[in-house]
Amino acid sequence: MEIINKGLNKLIKKDNKLAKYIKSIISVSLSVQMVIIPIMIYNYKTLSLTFFIANVLTSFLITIIIIFGFLIIILFPIIKYIKIFGIIYKILIKIFLEIIKITSKIPLSKIYIKTPFFYQIIIYYFLIFLIRIFNQKK
Numbered sequence: 458m459e460i461i462n463k464g465l466n467k468l469i470k471k472d473n474k475l476a477k478y479i480k481s482i483i484s485v486s487l488s489v490q491m492v493i494i495p496i497m498i499y500n501y502k503t504l505s506l507t508f509f510i511a512n513v514l515t516s517f518l519i520t521i522i523i524i525f526g527f528l529i530i531i532l533f534p535i536i537k538y539i540k541i542f543g544i545i546y547k548i549l550i551k552i553f554l555e556i557i558k559i560t561s562k563i564p565l566s567k568i569y570i571k572t573p574f575f576y577q578i579i580i581y582y583f584l585i586f587l588i589r590i591f592n593q594k595k
Contacts, residue, residue, distance in 0.1 A: 458488040460592055486512035492585070495578040503567045511560040515553055522549050 461484040469476055490508050498504055505511075525546045533539050560566065 458484050460588070461487050482513055482516045483509075486516070495573065495581050498570050499572060499575075499578060502569055502572055504570050505567050507560045507563050507566040510563075511557055514556050514560070518549060518553050518556070522546065522553060525549065 462480065465480045465484060469480055486509055490512075494504065525542060529539060529542050529546060532542070
């Protein structure tokens with residue numbers, strides 16, 4: 458993630474709260490995707506081309522969904538009118554799922570790839586590990 462952050466700092470010079478938030482969403486999304494790409498290809502034989510759009514659109518929403526989920530769990534025994542939180546929670550989940558559904562229907566949203574050999578996946582993760590180690594030494 459640090460490598461991606463450095464690259465984004467060169468591309469996006471602004472340093473206000475919104476720019477920092479957008480940079481963090483982009484760097485987390487790309488970092489996670491880089492780690493799970495081999496697993497997705499190995500298991501599903503596909504590579505998502507719209508992951509970035511879906512992650513950016515849903516990252517703020519998923520934060521709110523998690524907070525509402527915790528509030529419902531914690532406040533359920535205390536507050537009598539917790540159903541209002543449940544209704545809001547259900548609406549947020551529906552919006553989240555609709556965004557995912559829409560982005561998955563974008564033409565060429567995924568491409569099919571030949572399943573890599575297991576040793577190729579191990580080499581991929583080993584290279585990420587090496588990049589991480591060499592990046593820490595700098």
